[in-house]
Amino acid sequence: MDFELSFEQQELVTALKRFVETELYPHEDLVERERGVPPDLAAEIKKKAIDNGFYAMNMPEELGGGGLDALTLSLAEKEIGKAGSGLGILIGRPTRILLACKDDQIEEYLMPSIRGERKNCFALTEPGAGSDARAITTRAVKDGDDFIVNGTKLYISAADISDFIILNTVSGVEETPRGPRKLFTTFLLDKNTPGVTVTPMLSICTHGYNPNTIYLEDVRIPKSKILGEEGKGFSIANEWLYAGRVMLSAHCVGRGERVMEMTADWAANRKAFGKAIGDFQGTGFKLADMATELRLADLMTLNCAWKMDQGTLTRQEASMCNVFASEMIFRLTDNAMQIFGGMSMMEDFPIQRYWRDARVERIWEGTSEIHRDIIARDILKPYRK
Amino acid sequence: MKVLVAVKRVIDYNVKIRVKADRTGVETANVKMSMNPFDEIGVEEALRLREAGKATEVIAVSLGAQQCQETIRTALAMGADRGILVQTDVELQPLAVAKLLKAVIDKEQPGLVILGKQAIDDDSNQTGQMLAALLGWSQGTFASKLAITDDGLEVTREVDGGLETVKLKTPAVITTDLRLNEPRYASLPNIMKAKKKPIDVIAPDALGVDPAPRLKVLKVEEPAKRQGGKKVASVQELVDKLQNEARVI
Numbered sequence: 001m002d003f004e005l006s007f008e009q010q011e012l013v014t015a016l017k018r019f020v021e022t023e024l025y026p027h028e029d030l031v032e033r034e035r036g037v038p039p040d041l042a043a044e045i046k047k048k049a050i051d052n053g054f055y056a057m058n059m060p061e062e063l064g065g066g067g068l069d070a071l072t073l074s075l076a077e078k079e080i081g082k083a084g085s086g087l088g089i090l091i092g093r094p095t096r097i098l099l100a101c102k103d104d105q106i107e108e109y110l111m112p113s114i115r116g117e118r119k120n121c122f123a124l125t126e127p128g129a130g131s132d133a134r135a136i137t138t139r140a141v142k143d144g145d146d147f148i149v150n151g152t153k154l155y156i157s158a159a160d161i162s163d164f165i166i167l168n169t170v171s172g173v174e175e176t177p178r179g180p181r182k183l184f185t186t187f188l189l190d191k192n193t194p195g196v197t198v199t200p201m202l203s204i205c206t207h208g209y210n211p212n213t214i215y216l217e218d219v220r221i222p223k224s225k226i227l228g229e230e231g232k233g234f235s236i237a238n239e240w241l242y243a244g245r246v247m248l249s250a251h252c253v254g255r256g257e258r259v260m261e262m263t264a265d266w267a268a269n270r271k272a273f274g275k276a277i278g279d280f281q282g283t284g285f286k287l288a289d290m291a292t293e294l295r296l297a298d299l300m301t302l303n304c305a306w307k308m309d310q311g312t313l314t315r316q317e318a319s320m321c322n323v324f325a326s327e328m329i330f331r332l333t334d335n336a337m338q339i340f341g342g343m344s345m346m347e348d349f350p351i352q353r354y355w356r357d358a359r360v361e362r363i364w365e366g367t368s369e370i371h372r373d374i375i376a377r378d379i380l381k382p383y384r385k
Numbered sequence: 386m387k388v389l390v391a392v393k394r395v396i397d398y399n400v401k402i403r404v405k406a407d408r409t410g411v412e413t414a415n416v417k418m419s420m421n422p423f424d425e426i427g428v429e430e431a432l433r434l435r436e437a438g439k440a441t442e443v444i445a446v447s448l449g450a451q452q453c454q455e456t457i458r459t460a461l462a463m464g465a466d467r468g469i470l471v472q473t474d475v476e477l478q479p480l481a482v483a484k485l486l487k488a489v490i491d492k493e494q495p496g497l498v499i500l501g502k503q504a505i506d507d508d509s510n511q512t513g514q515m516l517a518a519l520l521g522w523s524q525g526t527f528a529s530k531l532a533i534t535d536d537g538l539e540v541t542r543e544v545d546g547g548l549e550t551v552k553l554k555t556p557a558v559i560t561t562d563l564r565l566n567e568p569r570y571a572s573l574p575n576i577m578k579a580k581k582k583p584i585d586v587i588a589p590d591a592l593g594v595d596p597a598p599r600l601k602v603l604k605v606e607e608p609a610k611r612q613g614g615k616k617v618a619s620v621q622e623l624v625d626k627l628q629n630e631a632r633v634i
Binding site: 007008011012014015018019051052053054057066068 | 455458569576579
């Protein structure tokens, strides 16, 4: 097997590494304090990302995107993931679900998203529906050529800084031999549509990439704003679902590399009882485990990304990668806290931030429990008689 | 006007340098290599001249082993138009590099040659000056500002006493200092284009230059470990130590 990166991949990683360190790192403390990126700064960083071709690297080249394959994207995600998410999202990677846009939607939503002129958020989860996405209750009721939508969306990341919402609703019920089944419809909804209220929520992590509640009260949406087909909402979701899990893993690996470097540097130089604390086995073994798990997660991510490009990635593999990488970053940052000791608790020192930010990785893109459930089911499936 | 930029493949500035066990040099196996940072500044300056309409073509030249192609590709990914590799496995010393570069320049006839003021591996700081002498061209070394004027160039140089501005006639050789510019990021479109740009590979023989080293390296040693500082009680003691222990006054 050839693990060598191509020239293009190496150059992109080098360029992104410098971009992230130069343009994002210096603002992390500010974003943490303000719980957001000041709009002027956000616009400036986004412009630089666009000018360098780092924006929409995940979108097809013929539409003006970077046209990168999944493997190269995972390398990019690793570099971007080193910075705080509030800043990282400014190197925009618009969701590929937008490729389902048709007719006027292409010029209104897809192309401006690739050019960095418009930004979307993805609204699925609700107070009573998370991993059990089919439990959503936000209703879309037909009214002539329009739909009237009512409901509440919860924990919608970046809705506060988006200008349109990819909204998932229930638009009806069909009778099947196994009983009634909900029909789902996805809409492109401009945030300034009457009846839409977005309320930011206070989260302990990923400041600047904040969760929001979206209240929808008698929101009128024309039929032309349906993304994909009416009643077939979730059928367009599987491809990006797996991609999301692999990219989350890449993100965790990137963050892990950053924290690992800081921790190793500290353990090699902080002295206690006359020697470096890394030379005490209790600390040295922690470092060894951190580095080994990090390496494992990295290899799993590369393998899954490569399989995505071959079209052979399975659901089980994507879940394995996700659950391992997200639990790895939690253990790694927790060990880093322990090695940095009292200093790690201080808010003006970044280790606690990596630790807080790591917590959500085991929840979004599917909880650890859901992923284990998927893996277990797929293990058992071929053996069931 | 063509601009020729010399780019050297060196150990990456983030790498902690280790001396080889046999003391013949520094360890380069399994070590990250990249473009000499002063040369990156040179490439950036050349690209800015082209973007300002003052240069028509930017040519990146590297000398050394086949892997130096990667360094040229990096320059191409920044935006240079084409590359030339003078390929040899012989250890190249500054005079040999200057002679080889002169031969390339005689062929290419650029109006301006930009080099880093030194490479961060051996820190020789000789090639640019030697090249200018061999060519009989004007030189503006340690440039922190470069302006093209109607009758040549105006170069601001960083010298010991501050800044010195000199006027040069073209063609000229410029060596870059740190503050000349901030090199750009290689953009994704340029990275993707880099592989399609041509790199000519030439052997030193074809240029009629013998690159054999003139200087012999006897041994390479790590600098002595820094000793901890000492506190002195009085000025008198300090002077005494400087005179009798350190023997510097």
